[in-house]
Amino acid sequence: MTDTIKYLLDESRIPKVWYNIMADLPKPPAPVLHPGTMQPVGPDDLAPLFPMSLILQEVSTEREIEIPGPVRDIYRQWRPSPLFRARRLEKALQTPAKIYYKYEGVSPAGSHKPNTAVPQAFYNKEAGITKITTETGAGQWGSALAFAGAVFGIEIKVYMVRVSYNQKPYRRALMETYGAKCVASPSSETNSGRAILAKNKDHPGSLGIAISEAVEVAATHDDTKYALGSVLNHVLMHQTIVGQEAMAQLEMAGDYPDIIVGCTGGGSNFAGIAFPFIGAQLRGGRKVRVVAIEPAACPSLTRGKFAYDFGDTAHLTPLVKMHTLGSTFTPPGFHAGGLRYHGMGPLVSHALDLGLIEAKAYNQVECFSAGVQFARAEGIVPAPEANHAVKGAIDEALRCKTEGKSKVILFNLCGHGHFDMQAYIDYFAGKLTDEHYDESELAMALAGLPSVPA
């Protein structure tokens, strides 16, 4: 056996529960605050935006939350997703390390995002909701929710960051093929959008602005709720099926990871692969080094503050404690649109603060170079976001080579790059450059963080 190896679980092995890391943390994360009262928000405060079942998941401290049967039925279309041992990549790198990757690009929308889009649509449907608004950057989340909306017969409206809306017409076409409506953000449809456009009619948009628009529409319409593709506790929790499956698949292979690598934007794919292993460690299991890779052009974990901040630009969301670059920070327009967010999931931020994970930042050109090497070895073209994880894993494997150590590396290949080929064209043409943020803009955004009484 010298070729790439696939580890596939039987359908009966699709996890029956989502894993909630809240149950195992040595210290709970800081509470979410109401920006008016500076008091912890209660379930009722969130009720205009989310169905109650999701709000209860958001605040739950139960270790396991049962996955509803109809959600598992839909998961069965592409789950359990395969785990691969990247033998061809190992050979190309001449590394003694074993490299495993979980591949989430097999889902209908081509990424890990349907893992949470499906249950979110399910719970909304159950609550009688007929419309959901959301935001999207590169479009992976938007297309995942569009797919879930098509399955459950829910109308989906997606506010897509304008720069991506223009750069990625094909991702937009995918959403429309699923029947969703897609609008460039900032748009003239909302107060938040109009306020931005009044200052700059050509504003490129940002995830923070798109969130404001989607939240505003949901908050002001009774038949409409809002859905978020990352950051929140329940979203990260839905993704833990990835790590649970990977654990079972590595057991088939007779291995356990020494190092886990994931890319981080809001933190959902990263938490999905890592939290089940961190939980096992917290319950007395084997220690694992967990490395979060973020873009150097939007480095919330490595350059941001761990502080209370708004999740959006118009300050319509509650205040959450997270690693943030400041809600007014507009990241430069690099290709990994899914990682262009000023903040980070509170649970991922908390895990970094507790020393359970480490963080590293990479520039985009070196990530595309790693992605091309991966594609030539393994045959799969990764999404620009996933290229960050690929680069992180390759670097760890090369370090093993230098040190002569045969470590087990696991990473999450969270999506394919079929809708991102323009970025590869630019890379081959030598037109791709490393984007840099403006240090003074970052300083200003950090200085403008809301002050919260201790």
Add this chain to the structure above:
Amino acid sequence: MTDTIKYLLDESRIPKVWYNIMADLPKPPAPVLHPGTMQPVGPDDLAPLFPMSLILQEVSTEREIEIPGPVRDIYRQWRPSPLFRARRLEKALQTPAKIYYKYEGVSPAGSHKPNTAVPQAFYNKEAGITKITTETGAGQWGSALAFAGAVFGIEIKVYMVRVSYNQKPYRRALMETYGAKCVASPSSETNSGRAILAKNKDHPGSLGIAISEAVEVAATHDDTKYALGSVLNHVLMHQTIVGQEAMAQLEMAGDYPDIIVGCTGGGSNFAGIAFPFIGAQLRGGRKVRVVAIEPAACPSLTRGKFAYDFGDTAHLTPLVKMHTLGSTFTPPGFHAGGLRYHGMGPLVSHALDLGLIEAKAYNQVECFSAGVQFARAEGIVPAPEANHAVKGAIDEALRCKTEGKSKVILFNLCGHGHFDMQAYIDYFAGKLTDEHYDESELAMALAGLPSVPA
């Protein structure tokens, strides 16, 4: 269980042999002729183009040909591919029919093409070949061979039909990501290409022209062979793993197809799903209705002649008896580039002549409409080629509804449409129209068929 059902085989069930329908045909197909002598070609005539192991497969009458271990090792990355029962589509159509689809879009290149690209690259590698030339229309075949070339370390050069080269830069980028070289055809690199360009420097190209260029380069370079993605017997045979797997998966489901539907360009995905079932029927098994769907704008099976013709435009190939529109016929530029070929696989043509299959032609707009309906129900966006099979299957299911019959329909969803989103954008914008060929051009092309002594 009300949702879409997936039938997955264990890796040990990847077929160990390719099925060769030649062994079961009541009458052998007409021999391939040398255009100079009008005598049947022998293995040596083909030796400049193909390694001997593939030539022997081309003329073999053995029922089963063993799949080499290293080829099965690579197949394992995505095979066995899933078979789905399209419960959500059945519900949307309110049909009593059971609709099953085999999904080949899970391969690294996103279509069924790697099923033959991998063994072709393997046999060339074994024969010490370092370079392979080929042609591609929409790019599915070119990207599949590029993937296989990357795995075996063989240099791949792809002559891509110019209209597709310009329309589909992302499919081209995929080939380049895998490390292949891609050239617009007609090119100035070959005599065949230069001859066409001399008459029309803006010639849009055709598969027939691109084949001429690739064949010319292989025939004139010792270290270079040629590979074809469809039409030839050995190519169709490599695809029979699709039908063999589907048979085992339907057995899991407790069903057997009454109707099999596939789209046909050169015939490889169609033969792949259908031939194992036709073979079973010829050996005394159950009768199955097999429907080949072709584009109305390039209707070789429904409007072509069953006659000897060249496979390419410059007349560098041997003469094969097939359903053909004439080698000088240039199909209009509709989106299913993989179906834009003037001829048809000799074995598929022969099967039609023997009454083992039927053929139907559809226009592209109705096929895209079916594809969108399929995507909204099943979550998978089909390639434009595959939309023809989807339309055929939906029509059969609707006929079952009218007749109140619960038949079992099987079709091959041969690839995803991620690189074809511009076609969907055009469809939604109402810009997609049905393309028509020129009747007088067809008449002229048919009149120009080579005359072969009876």
